[in-house]
Amino acid sequence: MQKSDLTDLEIETQDLKLRLARPGESKGQITYHAEPVPVQVSNETSTVPSPQTNDTKLEEDVYIFKSPMVGTFYRKPSPDDPTFVSSGDKITKGDVLCIVEAMKVMNEVQADQGGEIVEIFVEDSVSVEYGQPLFKIRKK
Numbered sequence: 001m002q003k004s005d006l007t008d009l010e011i012e013t014q015d016l017k018l019r020l021a022r023p024g025e026s027k028g029q030i031t032y033h034a035e036p037v038p039v040q041v042s043n044e045t046s047t048v049p050s051p052q053t054n055d056t057k058l059e060e061d062v063y064i065f066k067s068p069m070v071g072t073f074y075r076k077p078s079p080d081d082p083t084f085v086s087s088g089d090k091i092t093k094g095d096v097l098c099i100v101e102a103m104k105v106m107n108e109v110q111a112d113q114g115g116e117i118v119e120i121f122v123e124d125s126v127s128v129e130y131g132q133p134l135f136k137i138r139k140k
Contacts, residue, residue: 015129062118065135067128068109071102075124083124085135089117097135100128115139 008021067073075083075098084096091097092114100107119136122128 061139063113063115063137063139064133065097065111065137067100067130067132067134069100069102069107070130071100071107071128073122073124073126073128073134074099074101074106075120085117085120087117087120091115091117091137109134111137113137113139 008019010017010019012018075085077084077099084098085091091111093111095111095114096108097111098109100109115137117135118138121133121135128134
């Protein structure tokens with residue numbers, strides 16, 4: 001911006017708003033603002049159908065594990081290996097649930113608590129967003 005006559009630039013997409021501004025002769029000011037994006041989970045992409053229930057007691061022991069980053073979701077370490085977890089698997093804190101590839105870096109995503117995998121919301125090799133639901137896990 002210092003090499004041009006621009007004083008400010010704003011770019012906005014569905015879930016991101018980026019604004020660069022250069023007040024007067026001073027150095028540019030960079031402001032980043034990300035707005036939350038509502039995520040809808042379809043049962044069509046899940047591996048196990050989810051029962052519809054209004055029983056809150058049943059849902060109290062279940063939590064949704066969300067993606068910690070934007071990237072590509074992988075259920076297994078390589079195409080020839082078995083999946084990290086499947087529906088019905090018992091997990092403990094620290095178990096690897098999946099890999100999320102971001103900028104050519106394979107990031108192992110670990111469970112933050114133990115339980116049982118009830119449902120997997122995302123198919124293998126699909127792009128995921130930050131905060132997108134990945135797994136439904138029943139707490140121990």
